[in-house]
Amino acid sequence: MANDQEHGGPNGYGHGAANGYGHGAANGYGHGAAGDQGAVPPQNPYGQPAPYGHNPYAQPVPPPQPYPAQPVPPQPYGAQPPVATSPYGTREPSVARPEAAQQPVPAQQLGVPSQPGGFPGPLPRRNRFAVLLQFLLQWIYAPLWIVGLVILFAVLILSDYNGGGPDSDGWLRVNRSFIPPRRLRAELTGRPEDWERYVTPVIERRIAAAEAKHAAGGGEVRADLGREVSFGLADRLYRGLGAAGVVRIGERYGWRGARPSGTGSEHVRLVRHFPAPTGLNAPAPQDPPAAPGTPWGPQPTRSALLLPFVFVLQVLYVPVYGLATFWVDRPExxxxERWGARWTVGPRAFRAEFTDSPAAWDRHIRRILDRDTKRELSRAADTYRTVTAPDGTFHRRIRLHRATYRGAGAHRALRLAAEQGWTLDPAYTPDPANSLRLCRRDHR
Known part of the structure; x- marks a missing residue:
């Protein structure tokens, strides 16, 4: 019944940066060797030449450090991270300019002591008797709460429900009022070290999920073509540690603190910026067609005898599968989209896949390109404020799924998209086996 996000997992992240905040790089912001999440993608993963040459949007790769970084153990609560030393002698720590320093939020506005960086400290401690009473009673009211929600949804489905109701869905989340046994000690003692011992595995678990999301193509694209991922923590998870303590833990792994927009139960967010991938090794539109069966070539289509049954039966098994697995947390x-490309077929793609004709696939790809291009060009330029460069240029983006070009191949879809000015998006590592991300330069 407890929220599984409140349970920590094994620590899979090293601290081996000189300043104690990175993942294994000497400058504290890398991700270690190739193969780790967020690492520089391998060069030419498809075994083809790189016709695009150097990516103008790629981030430079720092040169290797002559002196390996020494691991730094986690600092105790309240301690400041050590200053990195040089093999040529000691140096004075740099002093930030006064105008660049963040102004702390006044403690009177937050009701809690202010900490460096503007993040509040520990929240008021809860009454021990109330915590114990809640912990004992939750094993009774939480199951009843869940049963009540099931009955309520059944009544709404059978009745003439008009869609009205509360604006917030907080009353649906039983986990918000549930105290896991692993958090009980921290709630009772109120000591920051106990809260840090509890919340550190929670943060590690969410960092792993966020970095897996980035590796699968998630995150918000920025003006430098890098992507930013973030996650939030509710105050019940770090009450005795404070938002400043959460930010301090996140900085060990290269994340920084950010305040969420608006008001809500999430009082602190951790954010990390990943640079754009270097070297988009992919075939150019004018290159010879990719061979069938390769990642950029045509993929095998489903049997023409099986396809009509999939087309009819998907009306039944798609809703059943969705309702039976909606509660599963999927990092991808x-x-x-990947599941649908395998187990469903759309009305527009049915003819192309049924006949497996190159002309039918070309008509289908062009139809989807025309639809997505018209939709993207209808968006106002003001909606691209976060991805607009200082000179006023920005990239419009569309995405073609595998089901759109299965029988024609990703390279054929890239060639047809180039006719309308679309190119591979340099903010993403190419993944032709699943989707094709395209961009088109525009100016405000």
Missing amino acids: PDYW
Whole structure:
């Protein structure tokens, strides 16, 4: 019944940066060797030449450090991270300019002591008797709460429900009022070290999920073509530690603190910026067609005898599968697109896949390109404020799923998209086996 996000997992992240905040790089912001999440993608993963040459949007790769970084153990609560030393002698720590320093939020506005960086400290401690009473009673009211929600949804489905109701869905979340046994000690003692011992595995678990999301193509694209991922923590998870303590833990792994927009139960967010991938090794539109069966070539289509049954029966098994697995937390942001490309067929793609004709596939790809291009060009330029460069240029983006070009191949879809000015998006590592991300330069 407890929220599984409140249970920590094994620590899979090293601290081996010189300043104690990175993942294994000497400068504290890398991700270690290739193969780790967020690492520089391998060069030319498809065994083809890189016709695009150097990516103008790629981030430079720092040169290797001559002196390996020494691991730094986690600092005790309230301690400041050590200053990195040089093999040529000691140096004075740099002093930040006064105008660049963040102004702390006044403690009177937050009701809690202010900490460096503007993040509040520990929240008021809860009454021990109230905590114990809640912990004992939750094993009774939580199951009843869940049963009540099931009955309520059944009544709404059978009745003439008009869609009205509360604006917030907080009353649906039983886990918000549930105290896991692993958090009980921290709630009772109120000591910051106990809260840090509890919340550190929670943060590690969410960092792993966020970085897996980035590796699968998630995150918000920025003006430098890098992507930013973030996650939030509710105050019940770090009450005795404070938002400043959460930010301090996140900085060990290269994340920084950010305040969420608006008001809500999430009082602190951790954010990390990942640079754009270097070297988009992919075939150019004018290159010879990719061979069938390769990642950029045509993929095998389903049997023409099986396809009509899939087309009819998907009306039944798609809702059943969705309702039976909606509660599963899937780190892949495009899971349903991949699942749909395998187990469903759309009305527009039915003819192309049924006949497996190159002309039918070309008509289908062009139809989807025309639809997505018209939709994207209808968006106002003001909606691209976060991805607009200082000179006023920005990239419009569309995405073609595998089901759109299965029988024609990703390279054929890239060639047809180039006719309308679309190119591979340099903010993403190419993944032709699942989708094709395209961009088109525009100016405000």
